[in-house]
Amino acid sequence: LLLGVLGAPALGDPGPLEDVVIDRYYIPKICLREAQMGDFIRYHYNGTFKDGKKFDSSYDRGATVAGVVGVGRLITGMDRGLQGMCVNERRHLIVPPHLGYGSIGVAGLIPPDATLYFDVVMLDIWNKNDKLQITTLSKPERCNRTVENSDFVRYHYNGTLLDGTPFDSSYSKGSTYDTYVGTGWLIKGMDQGLLGMCAGEKRSIIIPPFLAYGEKGYGTVIPPQASLVFSVLLVDFHNPKDGVFLEHLEVPESCKRRAVTGDFVRYHYNGTLMDGTLFDSSYSRNQTYNTYIGKGYIIPGMDQGLQGVCMGEHRRVVIPPHLAYGENGAGDKIPGSAVLIFDVHVIDFHNPEDPVEIETVFRPEGCNVTTRDRDFVRYHYNCSLLDGTRLFSSHDYEKPQEVTLGANKVIEGLNSGLLDMCAGERRVLIIPPHLGHGESGARGVPGSAVLRFEVELISMEEGVPEGYLFIWHGEPPASLYEQMDLNKDGGIPADEFSTFIKTQVAEGKGRLMPSSDPEKVIADMFRNQDRNQDGTITPDELKLKSDEDQEKIHEEL
Numbered sequence: 001l002l003l004g005v006l007g008a009p010a011l012g013d014p015g016p017l018e019d020v021v022i023d024r025y026y027i028p029k030i031c032l033r034e035a036q037m038g039d040f041i042r043y044h045y046n047g048t049f050k051d052g053k054k055f056d057s058s059y060d061r062g063a064t065v066a067g068v069v070g071v072g073r074l075i076t077g078m079d080r081g082l083q084g085m086c087v088n089e090r091r092h093l094i095v096p097p098h099l100g101y102g103s104i105g106v107a108g109l110i111p112p113d114a115t116l117y118f119d120v121v122m123l124d125i126w127n128k129n130d131k132l133q134i135t136t137l138s139k140p141e142r143c144n145r146t147v148e149n150s151d152f153v154r155y156h157y158n159g160t161l162l163d164g165t166p167f168d169s170s171y172s173k174g175s176t177y178d179t180y181v182g183t184g185w186l187i188k189g190m191d192q193g194l195l196g197m198c199a200g201e202k203r204s205i206i207i208p209p210f211l212a213y214g215e216k217g218y219g220t221v222i223p224p225q226a227s228l229v230f231s232v233l234l235v236d237f238h239n240p241k242d243g244v245f246l247e248h249l250e251v252p253e254s255c256k257r258r259a260v261t262g263d264f265v266r267y268h269y270n271g272t273l274m275d276g277t278l279f280d281s282s283y284s285r286n287q288t289y290n291t292y293i294g295k296g297y298i299i300p301g302m303d304q305g306l307q308g309v310c311m312g313e314h315r316r317v318v319i320p321p322h323l324a325y326g327e328n329g330a331g332d333k334i335p336g337s338a339v340l341i342f343d344v345h346v347i348d349f350h351n352p353e354d355p356v357e358i359e360t361v362f363r364p365e366g367c368n369v370t371t372r373d374r375d376f377v378r379y380h381y382n383c384s385l386l387d388g389t390r391l392f393s394s395h396d397y398e399k400p401q402e403v404t405l406g407a408n409k410v411i412e413g414l415n416s417g418l419l420d421m422c423a424g425e426r427r428v429l430i431i432p433p434h435l436g437h438g439e440s441g442a443r444g445v446p447g448s449a450v451l452r453f454e455v456e457l458i459s460m461e462e463g464v465p466e467g468y469l470f471i472w473h474g475e476p477p478a479s480l481y482e483q484m485d486l487n488k489d490g491g492i493p494a495d496e497f498s499t500f501i502k503t504q505v506a507e508g509k510g511r512l513m514p515s516s517d518p519e520k521v522i523a524d525m526f527r528n529q530d531r532n533q534d535g536t537i538t539p540d541e542l543k544l545k546s547d548e549d550q551e552k553i554h555e556e557l
Helices: 002-006 076-082 188-193 300-305 412-417 480-484 494-506 518-529 545-556
Strands: 021-026 040-048 054-057 065-068 090-095 116-126 133-138 152-161 166-169 177-180 202-207 228-238 245-250 264-273 278-281 289-292 314-319 340-350 357-362 376-385 390-393 401-404 426-431 451-461 470-472 510-512
Touching: 076 090, 076 116, 188 202, 188 228, 300 314, 300 340, 412 426, 412 451, 480 494, 494 510, 494 518, 510 518
Parallel strands: none
Antiparallel strands: 021 090, 040 054, 040 065, 040 116, 090 116, 133 202, 152 166, 152 177, 152 228, 202 228, 245 314, 264 278, 264 289, 264 340, 314 340, 357 426, 376 390, 376 401, 376 451, 426 451, 470 510
């Protein structure tokens, strides 16, 4: 019939058309909906006569045609020809005069009894009974919370008309769209379409015009009566009333103490946005983050989120923006109004007022003699961080560690922990950094680290008072120089001095400062007495330390 109307040479003229001739010359592969009687539609068209002369075109006017199909608002032929069309379908329509403008025509435009030819593309279809169409494209496995009215959301979107024509995209602007839901800041359809979404969820939301921009459209990009299609990715959301959300991922079975305001905490963390984007990590720097909590040195949400942690605990801290970096964000990695997620591993914490914590693991029976200040001790130890990281061990060497207590040869906390011990006793010492290696740490020891020592006292020797290398158990000999001058030649060389001191020790009349090298102690004593360093002690040079101390007091007076 179409060929006959167009004048196919092999056929005779079939006469006037009785109905509309429809040529569906392009049908989209996906047709979710066909135009039905009573539907609102939007379409473009070119109208021509049989000879190809154009009498009308929506393209020339720069605006689509919108109306209701099948209710008599269009010429009958167009009413019939548009029914059943899909969005993006293209049709050729041949409308006979009695289904067009009949014997009257349109003055100056369409002559009487004119057959009309239309080339039509359908752009939009909707009905006043339509509802929002929501399709979930992807959804995270974990979804602890969904969007509710009054929540503040951050989302990316691509916005198109129903025919696929793009009109806006947050991606092209390089930033999310940030707004409140359910407070009238969005078109009604988007307000409804975002409800119930999870962070990280993707949705397709089809919004009919009466829930979008309606009869007015929006600017030059959204025509009147346009259905809108939004492909939405919800990046994150929060409510202004939200507090910090905690998730205890792993808590040690033994938790003797929990962190409180004023404690100094060392922890590792990974910081991500709600969509999983990593913005910072202490692991990447191979260094813990060290700070006081509850004193405003860190963002308020983390100040709160670290309260009550145990040493060794793994904790997730979810922080709304008003307790993080607010509307401005931070740098180029934390956007404004972003919810932050910190996965935290607490290495250790302490308080500046903490003493050494001493746990006695084993104490021998009949322990009557214990270590005191200035005693010389031998001990084995294992040193580690509180997360179990091994640092040092005396077992790596051939013999135990040796030290004189109170001589500032070991860190203060270890010195304290070795006092009042019996030989054979074993202890565990927890030493805070202000009694250890402080903020700077030491080789192999991180700054501000709490240390754990396992110590075993092997042996001890009674010490001498500070500043002394030798002390008498009773009164020293009245004629000390004469007794020390063994060959009576009026001078005391190093060998005579050494022999005399060793004799006094052997006879129990005095004792040397404990040391692993007694010869060195005696050599130091001789050097102190040999004032002019000529290798011989004279009567004028030999003085007891108690006499020297009295002379110093007299000089000061």
